[in-house]
Amino acid sequence: MDTYLALVAAILGLVIGSFLNVVIYRLPRHESLSRPGSHCPGCGQPVRWYDNVPIASWVALRGRCRDCGERIAWRYPLVEALTGACFLAAFLVYGLGWHTLQLAAFLAALVAVAFIDLDHRIIPDRIVLPGAVIGLVTSIALHPSRWWVYAVAGVGAAAFLLAIGLIWSGGMGFGDVKLALMMGFVLGSSVVVAMFLGFLAGGIGGIVLIALGVKKRKDKIPFGPFLAAGAAVASLWGPSIIDWYLRFV
Numbered sequence: 001m002d003t004y005l006a007l008v009a010a011i012l013g014l015v016i017g018s019f020l021n022v023v024i025y026r027l028p029r030h031e032s033l034s035r036p037g038s039h040c041p042g043c044g045q046p047v048r049w050y051d052n053v054p055i056a057s058w059v060a061l062r063g064r065c066r067d068c069g070e071r072i073a074w075r076y077p078l079v080e081a082l083t084g085a086c087f088l089a090a091f092l093v094y095g096l097g098w099h100t101l102q103l104a105a106f107l108a109a110l111v112a113v114a115f116i117d118l119d120h121r122i123i124p125d126r127i128v129l130p131g132a133v134i135g136l137v138t139s140i141a142l143h144p145s146r147w148w149v150y151a152v153a154g155v156g157a158a159a160f161l162l163a164i165g166l167i168w169s170g171g172m173g174f175g176d177v178k179l180a181l182m183m184g185f186v187l188g189s190s191v192v193v194a195m196f197l198g199f200l201a202g203g204i205g206g207i208v209l210i211a212l213g214v215k216k217r218k219d220k221i222p223f224g225p226f227l228a229a230g231a232a233v234a235s236l237w238g239p240s241i242i243d244w245y246l247r248f249v
C-alpha cells in the first residue's frame with residue numbers, strides 16, 4: 001500500500017512539474033496559464049496529449065518536436081523529474097496527511113520561483129505573496145498552539161534578508177525578502193536551517209561559477225535558487241538537521 005501511495009505521489013509530482021514548466025515560461029511573460037494549450041515554440045503546432053506525458057514523451061521524441069524537429073530543452077523533463085522527486089520525498093518523510101499536502105504545495109512554489117529567478121532575475125509576487133498568506137494560514141491550522149513560532153520565523157527571516165540588502169547593496173533583492181517571508185511562515189524554526197544552507201550553497205555556487213569562468217566577479221548571481229534549495233532541504237529534513245547539530249555541539 002505504501003509503495004502504491006509513493007508511486008502515486010511521484011506521478012502526481014511529475015504531472016504538477018509539467019504544469020510548473022508552463023508557469024515558469026508564461027507567468028513572467030504575463031501570459032494566460034490555461035490558454036492557448038501547449039504548443040511548439042518553433043512551428044506553433046499544438047502538442048498532442050500523447051506527446052505531453054512527463055519525461056516519457058521527451059525521451060520518446062528524443063527531445064525534438066514531432067512536427068518540425070525543433071529541439072525541446074532538457075530543462076522541461078528536468079523540472080518534471082525534480083518535482084516528482086520532491087513529492088516522493090515529502091511522502092516518504094511525512095507520510096499521508098495534511099502536512100505533506102502543505103509541503104508539496106510549498107515545494108512546487110519553490111521549483112517555480114527558482115527557475116523563474118534563474119531565467120528572469122525576478123521572484124514573482126504572484127507566487128510568493130499568496131504563498132506567504134496560504135503558508136501562514138495552513139501552518140497555524142496545523143500547529144495552533146505554536147502559531148507564533150511561524151509568524152516570528154517569517155518576519156524574522158524577511159527582516160534578516162532586508163537588513164543584509166540594505167547594508168550590502170547589490171546583494172539581496174526585495175524578491176528574496178518576500179521569498180524568505182513565505183519560507184519562514186511554512187518552515188517555522190527550520191527556516192534557520194534553510195537560510196544557513198541557502199547562504200552556504202550561494203557562497204560555494206558563486207565561487208564555482210566564477211572559477212569556471214561562467215560568471216565574472218562583478219556579475220550578479222540570482223540568490224533565489226539557492227534560498228529555494230535550502231528551503232526544500234530544510235522542509236524535508238530541517239528538524240533532523242537541528243537535532244543532529246544540537247547533539248554535535
Ligand SMILES: [Zn+2]
Nearest residue numbers: 040043065068
Ligand atoms: Zn515544432
